[in-house]
Amino acid sequence: MANLANIDDWLDREFTCACGKKHLITLKKVLIERGAIKAIPEYLQQAALQSVLLVADEITFAAAGQAVLNQLKSAGIQAEVCLITKNEHGELAADERAIVQVMLKLSPATQAILAIGSGTIHDIARFTCYSANRVFISVPTAPSVDGFASVGAPLLLQGFKQTIPACAPDAVFADLDVLCLAPQDMVAAGFGDMLGKYTSLADWKLGHALLDESICELASDMTSVGLQLCIDHIDGIRNRTEAGIKSLMQGLILSGISMLMVGNSRPASGGEHHLSHYWEMRFIQEERKALLHGAKVGVASILMANLFTALSSIEEDQVRDLLAKALSPDETSDREAITAAYGAIAEQVITENYPQGANAAIEPLSFKQTILNQWPAILHIIGQVPSPSQFSQWLAQAGGPITPDQLGVEPDLVEESLNNAMFVRNRFTIMRLNRWLGLSSAN
Ligand SMILES: [Zn+2]
Ligand SMILES: [Zn+2]
Known part of the structure; x- marks a missing residue:
C-alpha cells in the first residue's frame, strides 16, 4: 500500500474504482513544504485568478495571512481581507454569523477565497465558496484537523452541528514554516483526529458487514496509510519537527482525499x-x-x-x-x-x-x-x-x-x-x- 501515500498521484483525477463507483478528486495541487505560501501567487496567476478574498482571524492573519497578502500585492493580485470576529461568547465558530461576515466582503469581482487558518476558518470559507460559486483555496495554519481537503462543512446551525455538503479546495498550500510554529495543543489535536480513524474505519466496516453499506477499500486503505504515517512519527509530531509535522499533514490530507473519493465523511468519522x-x-x-x-x-x-x-x-x-x-x-x-x-x-x-x-x-x-x-x-x-x-x-x-x-x-x-x-x-x-x-x- 506504500504508493497510496503519494498524494500527487491522486490529484485531479477521475477514475472508476474497484468498489464500482466513479471517484472524482477535484483537488489539483497540494504543497507541503517550507515556504509553500510563496508559491500561491504563481498558482493564482496560472489559474487566471486575479481577485481574491483572504478569510482569517486575528491570530491566523498574523501567523500567515499578512505574509500571503504581501506576496499577492507584490504580484499585482487584487486581495481583500475578511477577519472573522469572535461571537458573543468570545469564540470563533462556523455559524450563520461568520458566514454572513464573509458574504458581505465578497464583491462581484472576487474569484477565489483563501482560507487562512485552521478547521473553523476552513469550514466558513468552504461553505461560502460553495454557495457563492467561488474557487476555494486552503492555507492551513495548524495541522489540527483532517477537514482541509474534504468536501463537507460541519456548521453550527441553530445550535445543531450539521455537516453541509460544500466544496473541496482546488489547492492546499501547507507551509511547514507556519505549521511547525502551531500551538502544541492544536498539533496534538490533529494527531487525535487521525487516531480516531481506527474506530471510524471499523464502524464503516461494521456498516458494510451488517447493512451491506457500500465501502471503498481504496479509500479505507488510504485512510489507514495516512494514520500509519502519523503513528510512525509520533515523537516528531510531539516535538513539532519538520518531518513530524509533514507526516501529520500528509495523514490529514490523505484522510481528506479519502472523504473526497467517497463523497462523504464515512471513512473518517x-x-x-x-x-x-x-x-x-x-x-x-x-x-x-x-x-x-x-x-x-x-x-x-x-x-x-x-x-x-x-x-x-x-x-x-x-x-x-x-x-x-x-x-x-x-x-x-x-x-x-x-x-x-x-x-x-x-x-x-x-x-x-x-x-x-x-x-x-x-x-x-x-x-x-x-x-x-x-x-x-x-x-x-x-x-x-x-x-x-x-x-x-x-x-x-x-x-x-x-x-x-x-x-x-x-x-x-x-x-x-x-x-x-x-x-x-x-x-x-x-x-x-x-x-x-x-x-x-x-x-
Ligand atoms: Zn475529525
Ligand atoms: Zn472506490
Missing part, C-alpha cells in the same frame, strides 16, 4: 466523532468554552476502543442469547430517547435518524440473524482496532489529553453521550451494534 459532536453541542447549549475538535476525538476514540475490546471476547453462543433477549430498537422508543436527550434540537435529530421518504426501517428479526451470521466477520473487524491502552499510550506520547476529565467533560456527560450520541448521525457504529445486542455502551 464514526462513533468517536458522534461523541465529540455530542459534547460540543452540550457545551454550546451551556455556553461553555469550546474544546479542540481533535482533542475530543482522540479521547472519544479511546472510549470507542473500550467498546470494541469489550465485544472481542463474546462468542457466537453468547451472541445468540444476547440477541434473543435484546429489545429491538424502534422509531417510537428512538423518538422518546432523542426528545429526552437533545432538548431544543430534538426535532432536527429525529429528522436525521428518520428522514422522510427513506427506506423502510431495519426488519429486526432478519437483522438479528445477520448479526449472528456475520459474527466471525465482526470479530475480525474488532481485531483490527488496537487496545484502549495502546490508544492512551499513543495519545500521551503525542502530548494530547487522554481522559474526559483532562478535557473537562464530566462523567455524567460521558455516560449520557455513550447512550445517546449514536443519534447524532444516521450511521451504523459500534454503539448501534451494542444496542442491538441489548448491551449498554455506557458501562
Whole structure:
C-alpha cells in the first residue's frame, strides 16, 4: 500500500474504482513544504485568478495571512481581507454569523477565497465558496484537523452541528514554516483526529458487514496509510519537527482525499466523532468554552476502543442469547430517547435518524440473524482496532489529553453521550451494534 501515500498521484483525477463507483478528486495541487505560501501567487496567476478574498482571524492573519497578502500585492493580485470576529461568547465558530461576515466582503469581482487558518476558518470559507460559486483555496495554519481537503462543512446551525455538503479546495498550500510554529495543543489535536480513524474505519466496516453499506477499500486503505504515517512519527509530531509535522499533514490530507473519493465523511468519522459532536453541542447549549475538535476525538476514540475490546471476547453462543433477549430498537422508543436527550434540537435529530421518504426501517428479526451470521466477520473487524491502552499510550506520547476529565467533560456527560450520541448521525457504529445486542455502551 506504500504508493497510496503519494498524494500527487491522486490529484485531479477521475477514475472508476474497484468498489464500482466513479471517484472524482477535484483537488489539483497540494504543497507541503517550507515556504509553500510563496508559491500561491504563481498558482493564482496560472489559474487566471486575479481577485481574491483572504478569510482569517486575528491570530491566523498574523501567523500567515499578512505574509500571503504581501506576496499577492507584490504580484499585482487584487486581495481583500475578511477577519472573522469572535461571537458573543468570545469564540470563533462556523455559524450563520461568520458566514454572513464573509458574504458581505465578497464583491462581484472576487474569484477565489483563501482560507487562512485552521478547521473553523476552513469550514466558513468552504461553505461560502460553495454557495457563492467561488474557487476555494486552503492555507492551513495548524495541522489540527483532517477537514482541509474534504468536501463537507460541519456548521453550527441553530445550535445543531450539521455537516453541509460544500466544496473541496482546488489547492492546499501547507507551509511547514507556519505549521511547525502551531500551538502544541492544536498539533496534538490533529494527531487525535487521525487516531480516531481506527474506530471510524471499523464502524464503516461494521456498516458494510451488517447493512451491506457500500465501502471503498481504496479509500479505507488510504485512510489507514495516512494514520500509519502519523503513528510512525509520533515523537516528531510531539516535538513539532519538520518531518513530524509533514507526516501529520500528509495523514490529514490523505484522510481528506479519502472523504473526497467517497463523497462523504464515512471513512473518517464514526462513533468517536458522534461523541465529540455530542459534547460540543452540550457545551454550546451551556455556553461553555469550546474544546479542540481533535482533542475530543482522540479521547472519544479511546472510549470507542473500550467498546470494541469489550465485544472481542463474546462468542457466537453468547451472541445468540444476547440477541434473543435484546429489545429491538424502534422509531417510537428512538423518538422518546432523542426528545429526552437533545432538548431544543430534538426535532432536527429525529429528522436525521428518520428522514422522510427513506427506506423502510431495519426488519429486526432478519437483522438479528445477520448479526449472528456475520459474527466471525465482526470479530475480525474488532481485531483490527488496537487496545484502549495502546490508544492512551499513543495519545500521551503525542502530548494530547487522554481522559474526559483532562478535557473537562464530566462523567455524567460521558455516560449520557455513550447512550445517546449514536443519534447524532444516521450511521451504523459500534454503539448501534451494542444496542442491538441489548448491551449498554455506557458501562
Ligand atoms: Zn475529525
Ligand atoms: Zn472506490
